[in-house]
Amino acid sequence: MKFEGFTKEDFDTFTVDGLDERMQLIKDRIQPKFSLIGEELCEDLSAALGNEMYLHIAKHARRTKNPPKDTWLAICENKRGYKQHPHFQIGLWDDHLFIWLAYIYEAPNKQQIGKTFLDDFSLLLETIPTDYKISKDHTKNQALTMTEENLKQTLTRFYEVKKGEFLVGRQIQAGDPILEDGKALINIAKETFHTLLPIYKLSLIY
Secondary structure, X not given: OOOOOOOHHHHHHHHOOOXXXXXXXXXXXXXXXXXXXXXHHHHHHHHHHXXXXXXXEOOOOOOOOOOOOOEEEEEEOOOOOOOOOOEEEEEEOOOEEEEEEEEOOOOOOHHHHHHHHHHOHHHHHHHOOOOXXXXXXXXXXXXXXXXXXXXXXXXXXXXXXXXXXXXXXXXXXXXXXXXXXXXXXXXXXXXXXXXXXXXXHHHHHO
C-alpha cells in the first residue's frame, strides 16, 4: 500500500460527533496512513541519527467521553513510549496538518532541556526558519509565528512552568494541494525533521 496523502475526508473526521464514532473513523481513515508515513520517516530518522527510532500512533485510550479534537503519530528513540522523551510528530486538527519536534510537559528532564535551550538560544534562533511555527501547548489548536521574541518567551515558559511545553515545526492548512501528494508531503516532513535535528541532538544529553 502506498501513502497517497491526506484528504478533505480525513480532516472532516473531527466534525463527527460521538467518541466511538470519531474514534472508529480515526482508526479506519487516518491511522493506516500514519502507519505508512511513519514507517518511512522512522527509517529516515534512524539513518540520519545512527540509532533506531520507533513509531507510536496515538490511541487516545484515556478518553471516556469527549472525542479527540486531533490525532497524531510520534517518533522517538524509546520503544515503549514517547511522551517523556523528545519526539517528532505528524498529526491532524480539523483545519491543518502539523509537523513538530515536540517537548511536552510529561518529560521528567524538561527543566534541564529548557535551560540548555536558553543557554544555547543563538543555535535555536539560527536553526529554526522564520516560516516555522511554535506552540506552547500540544492540546490547543494555537501556534505562534517564529520570531526571536516568541521563541524566547516560549522557551522561558517551558523552563519555568511545570505544564510548559515547546513544539516547533510546520503547519499546512487543510485544503492545500500538497496534502494530497503523498510523496511531496513525506519529503516536506523529512526536510522539516532534518532541519530541526541540531535542536533534537542538543536535547539528548539528558
